[in-house]
Amino acid sequence: MGKEGDVLRPAxxxxxxxxxxxxxxxxxxxxNAAHYTSPEGSTLDKxxxxxxxxxxxxxxAALGVRLIDEETRPTFxxxxxxxxxxxxxxxxxxxxxxVLEEQFLQPFDTASNLPLxxxxxxxxxxxxxxxxxxxxxxxxxxxxxxxxxASLRQGSSDGASSDSPIIRISPTTTFxxxxxxxxxxxxxxxxxxxxxxxxxxxxxxxxxxxxxxGNVVRKEATFKNHVxxxxxxxxxxxxxxxxxxxxxxTLTSLxxxxxxxxxxTLISPENGSAKTISSFIPINLRDVAGTSxxxxxxHVSALHSYTPIQSSFSWADASExxxxxxxQNVESREEIGxxxxxxGRYSAYLEEKLGKKRQGGFELSNLGRFNAGESKTGDRWSIxxxxxxxxxxxxxxxxxxxxxxxxxxxxxxxxxWGDGAIADNLxxxxxxxxDDALRNLLTSHVHDTPSS
Numbered sequence: 047m048g049k050e051g052d053v054l055r056p057a058x059x060x061x062x063x064x065x066x067x068x069x070x071x072x073x074x075x076x077x078n079a080a081h082y083t084s085p086e087g088s089t090l091d092k093x094x095x096x097x098x099x100x101x102x103x104x105x106x107a108a109l110g111v112r113l114i115d116e117e118t119r120p121t122f123x124x125x126x127x128x129x130x131x132x133x134x135x136x137x138x139x140x141x142x143x144x145v146l147e148e149q150f151l152q153p154f155d156t157a158s159n160l161p162l163x164x165x166x167x168x169x170x171x172x173x174x175x176x177x178x179x180x181x182x183x184x185x186x187x188x189x190x191x192x193x194x195x196a197s198l199r200q201g202s203s204d205g206a207s208s209d210s211p212i213i214r215i216s217p218t219t220t221f222x223x224x225x226x227x228x229x230x231x232x233x234x235x236x237x238x239x240x241x242x243x244x245x246x247x248x249x250x251x252x253x254x255x256x257x258x259x260g261n262v263v264r265k266e267a268t269f270k271n272h273v274x275x276x277x278x279x280x281x282x283x284x285x286x287x288x289x290x291x292x293x294x295x296t297l298t299s300l301x302x303x304x305x306x307x308x309x310x311t312l313i314s315p316e317n318g319s320a321k322t323i324s325s326f327i328p329i330n331l332r333d334v335a336g337t338s339x340x341x342x343x344x345h346v347s348a349l350h351s352y353t354p355i356q357s358s359f360s361w362a363d364a365s366e367x368x369x370x371x372x373x374q375n376v377e378s379r380e381e382i383g384x385x386x387x388x389x390g391r392y393s394a395y396l397e398e399k400l401g402k403k404r405q406g407g408f409e410l411s412n413l414g415r416f417n418a419g420e421s422k423t424g425d426r427w428s429i430x431x432x433x434x435x436x437x438x439x440x441x442x443x444x445x446x447x448x449x450x451x452x453x454x455x456x457x458x459x460x461x462x463w464g465d466g467a468i469a470d471n472l473x474x475x476x477x478x479x480x481d482d483a484l485r486n487l488l489t490s491h492v493h494d495t496p497s498s
Contacts, residue, residue: 053121054111054124054221055121055122055221056119056120059226059383060225060344060385061344062120064178065113065116065180067438069117070396071267072396072439073437073440074150075150075154075176075179076179076434076436076437077146077436078174078188078191079146079168079173079174079432079433080173080191080195080429080432081170081171082172082173082195082427082428082429083429083430084428085426086426088427089171092136096130096134096210097201098197098198098200101193101197101200102193103128105219106189106190106341107124107221107342108162108181108343109161110124110161110213110216111123111124111125111181111221112161113162113180120180122221125215126215127213128161130211131211132211133160133161133163133164133165134167135165136166137166137167139168139169140168140172142168142174144273147270149174150270150439151269151270154178156178162178162181163177164177175187175191180344183330184411184436185332185339185346186341186342186344188339189340190342191432192416192417192419195427195429198426198427199422199426222341222343222345225331225345228345229335229336231379231380231386233380233383238387241384241387253322254324254352254403254405256319256322257323257352258313259324259403259443261404262401262403263400263402263440264400264401268439268440268464269437269439270465271437271439271464272462273460274461274473275459276458276460276477276481277456278456278458279456282456283451283456283457284455286300286487289487290364294368295364296368298327298371298449301410301449302327303353303363304364304483304484305480306323306325307356307359308480309407309408311479312472312475313472314357323355324405324406325351325406326408326410326443327409327410328347328348329349329371329375329378330345331345331347331378331382333375334375347374347382359487400440400441404444406443406444407444407445408444408445408446409447410446410447411448412450413434414451415450416450416451428453430454431452432452432458435462439464442464444468445468445473446463447460447480
């Protein structure tokens with residue numbers, strides 16, 4: 047178990063939100079998994095993993111911190127060392143969805159001197175990485191897998207090979223600043239008025255009154271998530287992108303509008319009064335913040351949209367939504383900026399959601415294509431498929447679609463829903479119907495695909 051070193055800094059606005067949500071036991075972790083391949087048939091045994099992890103942990107300050115004063119003034123403290131035996135598990139299970147579900151049941155022991163991450167190595171050379179949302183957004187998970195791959199490729203060529211579980215944490219590595227220190231989060235008067243109006247206006251006057259948001263938030267928090275996985279080949283993804291280009295759509299906007307149409311057909315019979323689906327689309331802020339894709343940070347915001355119930359897919363809607371998304375890396379910063387108007391009342395804000403109407407019915411989060419980094423002829427290791435998933439089972443969107451592309455051009459999607467957030471049969475129908483709808487879109491346009 048590591049011991050405390052230097053106090054680094056207080057948590058930022060968004061980091062504190064994620065810390066408080068975890069402290070209140072409303073969330074546990076974010077996860078991703080990568081399938082490592084080796085032409086030599088090499089295995090990810092304990093010596094190999096510990097040697098590779100050493101360089102990764104030594105390079106990233108976020109992997110060597112813990113929290114203090116979570117309830118009052120959350121602060122990051124640097125650990126003096128990390129013991130990999132305490133946070134790396136080797137298991138024989140090859141059912142990735144089941145292992146992901148197990149990880150969501152396990153909050154971090156933030157009262158201990160353990161770091162805010164852990165790893166599960168599956169028998170089929172899949173490395174599952176789970177981390178506290180306060181040290182990283184979804185892209186941070188990809189940064190971890192990219193760093194681990196580079197370290198595995200390096201092997202022991204630097205003469206620093208060691209399979210010791212103890213890693214000394216450098217006191218000089220840079221801990222990335224919070225988002226408010228690297229870009230402006232100033233909210234416009236229009237945004238402030240909108241949020242104030244939502245608080246004081248009669249519920250029936252607000253957009254959320256007629257929006258579908260799944261089931262009411264449970265009165266007691268839950269960690270239980272259901273996970274289902276979908277895969278699309280590089281050839282299928284290539285065809286989808288070809289279909290998108292002349293329509294001025296993107297893969298994200300296509301998937302979003304298609305998912306809305308599938309959900310619409312499922313919820314209309316059970317909730318005829320709903321006119322829209324309240325949805326969230328996380329927005330990457332690294333570009334506007336000037337943050338490298340290779341670091342750990344919580345630099346993300348979200349677009350909140352009330353999309354009309356629509357039972358059929360529309361390319362025009364996909365094109366329009368793509369236009370909306372293009373400006374959100376600037377405009378969505380206001381969402382994080384509004385957190386300062388909580389004046390530190392994070393716990394009260396989050397606890398007030400319990401037993402109330404859920405804020406979001408659907409969430410689509412697309413991390414884009416995984417960049418595996420530089421490779422050389424003769425590299426012993428590469429990464430094939432990747433997948434990621436997030437929990438937020440208690441107050442999060444009723445059903446979430448988490449998307450990521452792999453280095454070969456394929457796409458993996460995880461569908462997650464918190465226990466009780468949505469009827470299980472409705473969620474299962476969404477998974478199968480969405481899968482069918484996306485593949486049918488490919489089939490129905492096979493003869494319309496442009497030749498170039």
